[in-house]
Amino acid sequence: MNTAVTDTQSLIETSTFLRACRREPVDHTPIWLMRQAGRYMPEYRAIRAKHSMLEVIRTPELAAEITLQPINAFGMDAAIIFSDILPPLVGMGLNLEFVKGEGPVIYNPIRTVADIEALQTPPAEENMGFTLEAIRLVAAELTPRGVPLIGFAGAPFTLASYAIEGGGSKNYEKTKALMYQYPDAWDMLMRKLATVQADYLLNQAKAGASALQLFDSWAGLALGMQDYVRYIQPYNTLLFAELEKAKVPTINFSTGTALYLDEVAACGGSVIGVDWRIPLDLAWEKVGFNQAVQGNLDPTVLLTDWETVKTKVDDVLRRVNGRSGHIFNLGHGIFPNVPTDTVKRLVAYVQEQTSR
């Protein structure tokens, strides 16, 4: 679906995805899927059968290979570098492991102000060099093919919640208790995380990422509107301001924030990632039409039959109503049990249906 190009400048000008980020007219609505390089693909599972999660992330050749798998199989309009949001915490001093069947575990979670003071802020080249190298490898492969690569990082709040809870969480009790009771310690923690993540994202752009997505995956599940404005917004705003130096489109993704998407959008981002809990037309209205939107098919829809998928995709497209600046995506990451055939049909369907 992409015109063959040979250099970065041509990529920037012609990529459907990058044009949509800038709200320029496109020949079809670009599509990519959060977690498109992942467990639903047999090619991915074959690699993971031989290597742990951290091994794969830390081996640029493997991370690059996984990044390319969905592009080669399904022809999405953008790739996203294979990594995870948590590895940057390791160089800050946190002892992270991905435990099979349990997900990420941090063995020395943050519990005190002293723990926060002790957190390091190492430069990205030292802390996340393997991902930066993977980006270089993928960009060298994809730029000539006219496919842009998205770099990403976790937002300060989502990282803080993992660091404080010691892993995934249902109620974010420890995180919020610290935040409510020790606002100065919270401020220090969020600034350190914003510093590390801004540097990491800027270096991803330097390594060849054509766009940068910030994942604030737990923001709205953990915090209500007032708390978002007080405890997240200042730091995400700071971060997006820093990212302007990269001169690439930025995507501001969060979930559970439908009620206050205007406050989310106010933090920054060329594109606002919209989860599946709000109709896309209402979401865009709340965001304002001077920012692009990305989303928002409910990921559970991909577990149903093709007729049902089509109806739901049509509904998303109908709500966009041809306006420039829409990137098709799911409203959250794709599930591991989605049939690859459904993904294949979805990508082709969106590209064909919106072809103009």
Add this chain to the structure above:
Amino acid sequence: MNTAVTDTQSLIETSTFLRACRREPVDHTPIWLMRQAGRYMPEYRAIRAKHSMLEVIRTPELAAEITLQPINAFGMDAAIIFSDILPPLVGMGLNLEFVKGEGPVIYNPIRTVADIEALQTPPAEENMGFTLEAIRLVAAELTPRGVPLIGFAGAPFTLASYAIEGGGSKNYEKTKALMYQYPDAWDMLMRKLATVQADYLLNQAKAGASALQLFDSWAGLALGMQDYVRYIQPYNTLLFAELEKAKVPTINFSTGTALYLDEVAACGGSVIGVDWRIPLDLAWEKVGFNQAVQGNLDPTVLLTDWETVKTKVDDVLRRVNGRSGHIFNLGHGIFPNVPTDTVKRLVAYVQEQTSR
């Protein structure tokens, strides 16, 4: 805080809680807490050390004793019968157990249309007689003391999600796939559940419950706005219409529905239960002032120091601004690790601060 009364009619007229449900002026803002009879109380843990969850629920004397514990210890303005939302599923044909450390498990979850057709709709007296008897015992004790008793049941969607997933869930994948792909089967399931729950709630009122709360605890975490309107609203509306026969106040509680509280309120309920994700003044505006509201202190706040708790309570009260028809509560159930002293101070503080 309650005037001594001797009969049901006096209770209805004088109870601060029941008056607030009807948006009548009150001498102080009534307060009760979701899961107030529960694990944070040593008296409760002492009983549970000797009896399983289902044993306690099925023994009216024990359920009654637990219901009274927080009233006697902290003087809340309303009691809520001790039970769980899931036991009504047992008589419908589902094999339920509460597994220690895991929560509820249903060993024969709904997977096919035939499973839905096979579901029984037994009358409440036969299916939930033990809880109805517990209500009679508690009402006999509390009515003379001027304390109303709240009956409750799970909303059809929340029950359906447990029945289909076989327990708690993160993404509600099976529930939503069934709902999207088989709308007729979904309709049959939701109607059966609405029938059973309406009968159960009406019988709770007959047994002595002075108010009825419907818990749609997972509605907004599982479904976005469009899906709520299509797959939940018709059935909750049916149910609240049925409940009018009881001639007692009804409370419509859900979480994650901040964006579309107007659609939630449209289903019915004298009182709309508001979770902690939205400022209460904005919530009430969305609900409309012809319905009362209940909420909405973030439960995590009770894990902080008293000064922090007070600030957050003051913020909730400030947003009510003295309007009639507010019942103070948490925005979701109290956590097991909340200090009892904090609960004691919270109840007294709300009652004193709002005393007029």
